[in-house]
């Protein structure tokens with residue numbers, strides 16, 4: 072195989088990703104396309120008809136970003152397109168595209184050009200061979216007719232055969248042995264591989280790269296492949312535009328999926344080389360759909376495990392052996408069955424959980440946990456990790472294993488993994504990091520990977536994949552370790568210059584109004600000021616809890632999520648686990664949305680109450696004993712927990728927590744909201760807010776007095792500062808809102824003495840023996856709730 076230099080190939084691959092419609096409109100302005108289904112569009116061919124041919128035989132393919140004309144057989148990538156339109160040779164066309172679309176090319180040497188020409192020669196030969204074999208297949212003679220019949224039986228019509236350019240080569244020896252050798256058509260033992268087989272071509276960006284020869288009479292081996300050519304990963308030219316893709320082993324499974332409009336990558340056999348894993352990096356979901364035989368099942372699971380958590384294993388429905396069989400036996404149901412199979416697909420962890428649930432043997436369950444579950448769990452972000460630990464602890468409960476010991480076990484394993492990884496990197500100090508001075512945020516770069524966006528001293532933005540801070544090279548955390556949707560770098564950079572804080576404020580008001588009905592218009596201003604404050608939290612001294620309080624079905628979750636998805640680094644939490652709340656706060660500086668039915672009870676149960684009490688104030692740290700064996704004073708680690716939070720709960724919150732929160736009693740909604748609240752829908756606002764952060768990172772907020780005395784004034788002052796800085800005309804409205812909240816609080820307080828006692832009696836009702844309660848018990852419980860604030864005496868309780 073002839074390979075161009077790595078650097079050059081990479082740039083060319085990037086250039087080949089410039090959308091083909093854009094290239095058409097740039098060099099052939101006015102070209103109009105008609106939709107032709109499944110990501111195809113057609114137009115009149117500029118090449119053989121001068122734009123006037125009747126049939127519109129030229130197709131462009133969104134998936135592979137390529138074109139092909141069924142009239143004159145011209146086709147290929149955007150480079151081939153520019154070569155034809157502007158009558159340039161390959162290197163000129165690449166250079167032209169690079170200049171026009173802003174790519175920088177490495178120096179083009181005569182050696183590169185020589186290699187490139189040789190490669191082009193082979194490609195042209197291959198193209199000719201494929202065309203000839205295709206024409207042969209379409210003729211009406213007994214051999215080709217039998218071959219076509221075999222393809223029809225597989226579910227492919229003549230139209231499909233034409234589309235995929237399948238061919239047939241009846242010859243037993245080549246006409247031109249030299250050419251056949253160049254194409255790899257001569258086998259290791261000197262035989263001519265095609266010999267009466269169906270020729271199946273594979274393309275990359277519209278140019279042929281590989282072949283398979285299928286013996287349709289069932290002779291073994293059924294498939295032969297060119298000799299001396301590295302097996303490619305077929306179908307990866309469609310990957311850039313796909314979020315999800317099927318990974319199949321069989322040639323016809325691949326074409327079946329493509330024909331039905333799914334994205335597919337084919338490994339041509341059960342082995343996917345690890346070198347190829349990188350090609351799959353940007354995909355969100357990989358459905359592994361290997362055959363239902365032993366090898367297929369085994370390798371399918373192995374891949375699902377290696378590509379965890381993005382890979383899911385498809386169970387092929389309907390007692391058939393592969394995807395192509397499904398099309399043959401139930402052609403009308405194919406799409407539905409595939410969609411159902413997608414819904415039922417399981418990731419490696421689910422599959423292992425099933426195995427644990429099935430076994431009755433404690434030792435076996437534990438071995439599965441240790442050998443299979445742990446390595447997978449350590450790949451998950453902290454939220455998903457928690458869910459998985461909960462599940463597995465239920466499965467292991469019958470064997471007397473407690474959740475707390477699982478937690479410790481996982482922590483130890485992760486620490487161990489970290490150490491071995493460090494050894495591999497030969498002690499290079501790359502430290503994953505989510506926070507350092509000047510960091511605007513972790514963003515997604517053009518390749519979908521996390522990167523740092525940094526504000527420099529001269530107020531310009533730099534996008535980088537590492538940054539030296541105090542002699543240590545910091546790198547962004549892995550994508551899998553980030554449980555929120557990252558803002559895209561280019562969008563943030565664009566908004567940094569073009570956006571305006573006051574307009575952004577208005578758009579955020581609209582956004583929240585589109586999500587929920589709040590008890591009062593003024594609350595929208597509160598939400599928007601709160602949104603902004605999450606982005607400059609390190610400049611502020613306090614962060615008030617937004618507390619959404621209501622019975623179920625009043626849109627609490629919807630409202631909370633709406634705010635969370637525009638907030639900086641928003642993470643949704645439905646169960647409280649001390650270690651992950653602390654880690655998310657300390658390491659990732661997240662905004663948290665606690666969506667928990669009875670928050671106060673859960674806080675006590677999980678020992679997270681100090682986090683909640685402290686989190687609203689800058690500098691807050693909570694101690695945790697992590698290394699008991701180190702002895703007193705050395706066993707404790709302090710974690711920073713300051714950060715923004717939203718709380719949604721069905722039960723009331725009381726004690727010191729109450730004074731740290733701004734309460735919203737959600738009313739039954741009159742309006743019926745049908746739009747979905749998703750991170751994606753909020754992404755562009757998030758990107759604009761990230762740009763807002765960049766604009767303000769080196770600036771000072773205006774000084775303001777507390778808008779109210781006491782704690783309420785402390786927690787609302789930061790929001791007031793923001794209003795003053797970016798929307799001064801809303802200052803009065805905001806002040807009115809704080810006054811109203813204050814009045815509400817006062818009226819509540821007068822009821823609260825009786826109420827507190829009643830609440831406590833309710834709380835401790837399980838401790839009541841007989842029909843009376845000791846005053847002392849109540850007082851203790853009240854003082855528990857009141858924490859460090861004014862303690863009650865027994866006399867006071869007694870009087871009430």
Ligand SMILES: [Zn+2]
Pocket residue numbers: 116117118119120128129140141142143144145
């Ligand atoms: Zn044409």
